[in-house]
């Protein structure tokens with residue numbers, strides 16, 4: 001049994017200050033703790049534990065890039081108490097057995113691991129995976145992420161099946177014909193000048209426009225992964241105004257970095273979908289603030305050096321995300337006054353927990369609730385050092401940048417999964 005805990009004078013998302021007491025993994029009345037460990041939290045803010053709707057853990061199959069252990073330690077370092085694990089592992093999470101394996105393998109991890117099931121067998125886009133058996137094993141979110149479910153008929157059938165189990169499909173929206181083979185850079189002036197195959201914005205928004213209508217038709221919700229363009233924001237705004245069942249996420253990198261990063265041909269900045277333009281970034285930011293985009297998804301995509309250290313066109317797609325996600329959100333939205341802490345908690349904890357139907361996460365910090373929280377120092381800053389990461393991989397797009405360094409501690413079920421030196 002871990003020791004009781006008392007966090008004194010901690011700021012809460014609603015702007016008030018209180019003492020938070022924790023016993024047996026739950027928030028309790030401050031009078032109900034016994035000989036607690038005391039932490040002076042004056043000046044710090046407590047957020048509900050962050051929930052990532054989109055993480056690549058790489059285990060099983062690519063344990064040289066990330067494992068459940070290292071990936072969830074990176075999550076804890078970033079303030080996350082739950083991560084939804086994408087299905088594009090080897091083997092793919094496309095059966096009930098594979099879901100059960102992941103639940104078992106994640107015992108002892110530093111955060112809750114929520115398996116996402118594949119929509120199609122082997123992510124091949126040809127026949128449906130064992131949706132009902134995975135649902136029986138507890139899966140509610142399904143995705144072929146890395147690949148788009150591009151066959152409209154298959155997408156419709158998957159949505160029809162999932163209606164009965166209360167599921168949702170998270171779509172990697174990329175028309176494979178419009179973003180043809182080799183497409184690796186936002187189609188525009190930069191791709192032309194650098195001689196890189198273009199990935200046009202419209203390849204994303206046409207799939208989103210189709211999917212929101214399939215969601216409407218079937219009544220089963222669609223979630224749009226890593227929204228990257230102003231055109232997609234327009235489609236989402238229209239779909240939500242019509243009451244179509246759709247949610248969407250945006251990554252920290254699509255909010256802060258533009259295609260200009262690609263000028264140096266550094267494969268660290270090769271990601272799917274590609275980094276876009278300033279007008280896209282401002283449309284994405286406005287959409288996150290006004291609720292058109294519901295939440296942050298990190299798309300934490302670790303890759304070993306030997307998969308990244310190639311010519312830009314040959315390198316793997318993806319970048320790390322868990323450890324600096326909150327830092328980027330603080331810099332862009334809290335420090336500019338565009339979101340308060342309650343707004344951050346909604347977009348990085350409550351909304352993703354609702355999406356993934358994780359009942360014990362994304363809860364308000366109230367007596368009786370599970371003690372999942374992240375302690376934040378709103379003023380701390382640091383220069384990011386990719387070597388200091390808990391991840392096994394080093395493809396960190398924030399390396400060398402001066403950013404907020406907000407997370408000082410993370411508690412999952414009342415236990416410290418991360419605590420900055422000197423906190424305890």
Ligand SMILES: NC(=O)N[C@@H](CC(=O)O)C(=O)O
Nearest residue numbers: 056145146271272301317318
């Ligand atoms: N985002 C990426 O560039 N890569 C992801 C797949 C994905 O999210 O599409 C990966 O698995 O590496």
Ligand SMILES: [Zn+2]
Nearest residue numbers: 145146172225
């Ligand atoms: Zn994707």
Ligand SMILES: [Zn+2]
Nearest residue numbers: 086145146299
């Ligand atoms: Zn992904």
